[in-house]
Amino acid sequence: MTAIAEKPQRIDLQVNEPYSKTRLVLGLLGRTWLWFLAASVVISLIPSLFGWNSYLIATGSMEPGISAGDIVVSSPGIEGHDLTGLVITFEDPSIEDHILTHRVVTVEGDGSLTTKGDANPTPDTTPVRPEAVTGIGRLLVQYVGLPVIWARTGDWLKLFVFIALLVGSLGAVVRDYEPVERKTPSRRIPSLSGLMALITIVGLALPAMKPTVAEAAFNASTASQGNVWRLANLTYTEAIIQHSPYLYWKLDETGSGATAADSSGNGRTGSYTPGGGSTNFTKNRPGALVNNTPNRAVRLNSANACINTTSNTAISAPQVFTVIAWFKAPSTYTSGGKLIGFERPRTGVLAPSGGAYDRHIYMDGQGRIWFGVYNNAHVALSSSTGLNNNGWHMAVGTQSSAGMRLYIDGVLVDSNSNTVAETQDGWWRAGCGNLAGWGDQWNGNNDPGTDSGTPQNRPFQAELDEITVFNTALTDTQVANLYAAR
Amino acid sequence: MTYVIDTSDQRRRRAFRAATPLAALLVAALLVWQGSNAAFSASTDNTANAWETGNMMLENNGGGTVFDLSTNGLFDENDLRPGNSGAKCITVESTGSLSGDLRIYRGSVTGSALADILTITVDAVEVSAATNVAANCAGYTGGTGGALFNGTLNGMDDSYVAAAGTSVALDGGTERVAYRIGWTVQDAGNSLMDETTQADLVWEVR
Numbered sequence: 001m002t003a004i005a006e007k008p009q010r011i012d013l014q015v016n017e018p019y020s021k022t023r024l025v026l027g028l029l030g031r032t033w034l035w036f037l038a039a040s041v042v043i044s045l046i047p048s049l050f051g052w053n054s055y056l057i058a059t060g061s062m063e064p065g066i067s068a069g070d071i072v073v074s075s076p077g078i079e080g081h082d083l084t085g086l087v088i089t090f091e092d093p094s095i096e097d098h099i100l101t102h103r104v105v106t107v108e109g110d111g112s113l114t115t116k117g118d119a120n121p122t123p124d125t126t127p128v129r130p131e132a133v134t135g136i137g138r139l140l141v142q143y144v145g146l147p148v149i150w151a152r153t154g155d156w157l158k159l160f161v162f163i164a165l166l167v168g169s170l171g172a173v174v175r176d177y178e179p180v181e182r183k184t185p186s187r188r189i190p191s192l193s194g195l196m197a198l199i200t201i202v203g204l205a206l207p208a209m210k211p212t213v214a215e216a217a218f219n220a221s222t223a224s225q226g227n228v229w230r231l232a233n234l235t236y237t238e239a240i241i242q243h244s245p246y247l248y249w250k251l252d253e254t255g256s257g258a259t260a261a262d263s264s265g266n267g268r269t270g271s272y273t274p275g276g277g278s279t280n281f282t283k284n285r286p287g288a289l290v291n292n293t294p295n296r297a298v299r300l301n302s303a304n305a306c307i308n309t310t311s312n313t314a315i316s317a318p319q320v321f322t323v324i325a326w327f328k329a330p331s332t333y334t335s336g337g338k339l340i341g342f343e344r345p346r347t348g349v350l351a352p353s354g355g356a357y358d359r360h361i362y363m364d365g366q367g368r369i370w371f372g373v374y375n376n377a378h379v380a381l382s383s384s385t386g387l388n389n390n391g392w393h394m395a396v397g398t399q400s401s402a403g404m405r406l407y408i409d410g411v412l413v414d415s416n417s418n419t420v421a422e423t424q425d426g427w428w429r430a431g432c433g434n435l436a437g438w439g440d441q442w443n444g445n446n447d448p449g450t451d452s453g454t455p456q457n458r459p460f461q462a463e464l465d466e467i468t469v470f471n472t473a474l475t476d477t478q479v480a481n482l483y484a485a486r
Numbered sequence: 487m488t489y490v491i492d493t494s495d496q497r498r499r500r501a502f503r504a505a506t507p508l509a510a511l512l513v514a515a516l517l518v519w520q521g522s523n524a525a526f527s528a529s530t531d532n533t534a535n536a537w538e539t540g541n542m543m544l545e546n547n548g549g550g551t552v553f554d555l556s557t558n559g560l561f562d563e564n565d566l567r568p569g570n571s572g573a574k575c576i577t578v579e580s581t582g583s584l585s586g587d588l589r590i591y592r593g594s595v596t597g598s599a600l601a602d603i604l605t606i607t608v609d610a611v612e613v614s615a616a617t618n619v620a621a622n623c624a625g626y627t628g629g630t631g632g633a634l635f636n637g638t639l640n641g642m643d644d645s646y647v648a649a650a651g652t653s654v655a656l657d658g659g660t661e662r663v664a665y666r667i668g669w670t671v672q673d674a675g676n677s678l679m680d681e682t683t684q685a686d687l688v689w690e691v692r
Contacts, residue, residue, distance in 0.1 A: 028502055035510030043518055070521075094647045121543050122555060125690055126645060140521040141514075176503075219586075219646075220542035221690035223593070224549075224576060227561040229604055229639075229669065230682045234567065242568050242673070 027176025030169035061117030069146035074135025306432035329462035337460030365444025371397035373421035400473035410483025542582035549621030593686030607632030
């Protein structure tokens with residue numbers, strides 16, 4: 001037998017030198033953390049490819065469940081869900097372009113939602129409309145947005161530590177390979193570069209799919225509930241005085257005196273003419289103001305009776321004014337007459353050439369009420385029906401830059417755009433006055449005729465109350481409220 | 487010829503490396519699942535122990551001595567006539583740890599006719615945490631001119647955002663702010679009667 005002497009073959013055994021355990025552990029930790037980061041980012045952003053919304057939570061009012069730096073992924077569409085108790089993302093009803101993440105506390109009857117931050121003691125003060133809900137919270141990816149929060153709040157130290165850890169982890173992963181590095185570098189590149197590529201892709205994708213920042217805002221509120229202010233039920237007289245009348249003859253006198261007191265506080269008293277005795281006036285008649293005490297009125301008994309301004313000083317003619325007269329006449333009364341007017345002279349009547357008279361409210365022969373001023377022509381408004389029906393009625397005429405208005409019993413019955421009345425000075429009076437020339441604004445008996453040059457005194461021989469003049473024009477509402485307070 | 491012999495140690499290492507992405511993904515998914523369950527479960531009493539990162543808390547004394555989240559109306563003013571006026575004080579206490587802007591605004595108004603002629607003035611002054619300014623305004627040292635608000639009740643802002651002009655800065659910690667709220671029923675041309683207006687007053691801090 002031939003002993004075959006085998007030529008010993010030389011085998012180079014290259015045993016990789018042992019890694020340092022520390023490097024291995026650090027490398028594995030680094031890898032795990034980087035993959036964890038990458039996975040978290042992917043999980044938070046992938047749903048947005050399918051129409052879901054990702055929101056980065058900026059504040060901590062949903063603690064302890066949701067913290068600043070978490071990402072909330074919400075699914076759109078709330079139909080068919082009972083939202084009570086669910087966390088929703090919604091457009092803040094109180095701030096534009098502001099997304100909030102709060103929990104629904106109650107669904108109100110009108111469908112709006114009352115929300116509350118879990119960490120807030122009280123619900124949000126503005127209810128959320130269902131249209132403002134952008135989604136229902138589905139996924140919570142914790143902590144992943146913290147670096148963004150740190151950047152937003154200027155927490156640079158934390159941000160620096162984070163970036164240092166990131167770099168350190170990458171380094172640890174790379175160093176994990178170093179002992180075998182020299183000969184076969186090609187095999188480990190794919191796994192390392194896979195991680196790098198993923199991080200790069202996520203890094204690039206992050207701005208593109210950037211989650212909207214959602215506030216989970218801290219707030220708290222407290223309330224003093226049901227504060228009440230209640231006005232007294234003003235009497236008609238109080239309400240009139242509240243409007244600062246120019247003169248206010250309540251005609252509450254009872255004796256035979258000639259003075260009609262002015263309740264405006266301006267001292268513009270009137271005079272019962274010719275004298276306050278019973279020949280011409282019956283005082284202390286039941287008045288128009290059933291809710292007021294005293295409630296007295298005056299009946300004019302003769303064609304001579306009139307109530308005139310006492311002062312001899314002429315009053316300059318107002319172009320903005322309100323006149324009010326309450327009147328009562330039986331249906332048998334068909335001779336009409338002037339309830340209130342502005343006239344020159346102070347008492348009696350002059351021929352038209354020598355006098356001036358307008359701003360008057362008068363009743364015509366059919367019991368209709370007219371409100372007229374003289375603006376180089378007779379300008380008049382009227383009620384459409386007769387009011388000589390034995391009941392008290394309130395006639396109000398106003399003129400202002402808005403025109404003329406006539407109200408009966410608090411209701412506007414006629415208006416026009418005339419803003420100018422007679423410019424001559426004069427005096428206010430009630431119960432009598434010239435109407436010569438106003439025949440075109442008259443219906444029925446006792447027509448005062450055309451402007452013939454003959455004085456046409458038209459006394460109102462029935463009952464009067466609450467004669468009032470303002471140098472302001474009361475509004476529709478004010479007139480209605482006054483009537484309501486009668 | 488060179489053989490590279492993998493030691494079992496090395497194979498184990500490679501397996502570890504390969505496993506890390508999977509493990510990390512698993513952990514991430516588990517955390518998301520767990521966190522989502524905890525946060526989005528339909529529970530309504532999730533408020534306990536929520537104060538780790540800070541909080542806000544407001545109460546008012548309703549013009550009296552007891553602080554509460556919600557108090558009965560400071561004002562219950564009856565039989566008012568045009569020209570009448572008055573004022574009352576109320577103390578608001580913040581016990582939160584966060585800083586913020588404290589603002590006052592009104593809730594919805596009923597009876598806007600009166601609310602249109604009811605002038606409201608709001609002034610405020612910070613007081614010590616031991617001070618309790620009640621409705622009679624004893625101890626109130628602030629202004630009376632309506633520095634925070636001066637207008638009609640109807641014209642008062644009705645939301646936190648709109649009421650920026652009433653801001654009082656809170657630094658966090660226990661703080662008290664005494665408010666003086668004045669009212670006047672306007673006089674001129676007012677013939678309203680038997681009208682009532684009602685509104686909540688709300689303080690909010692954000």
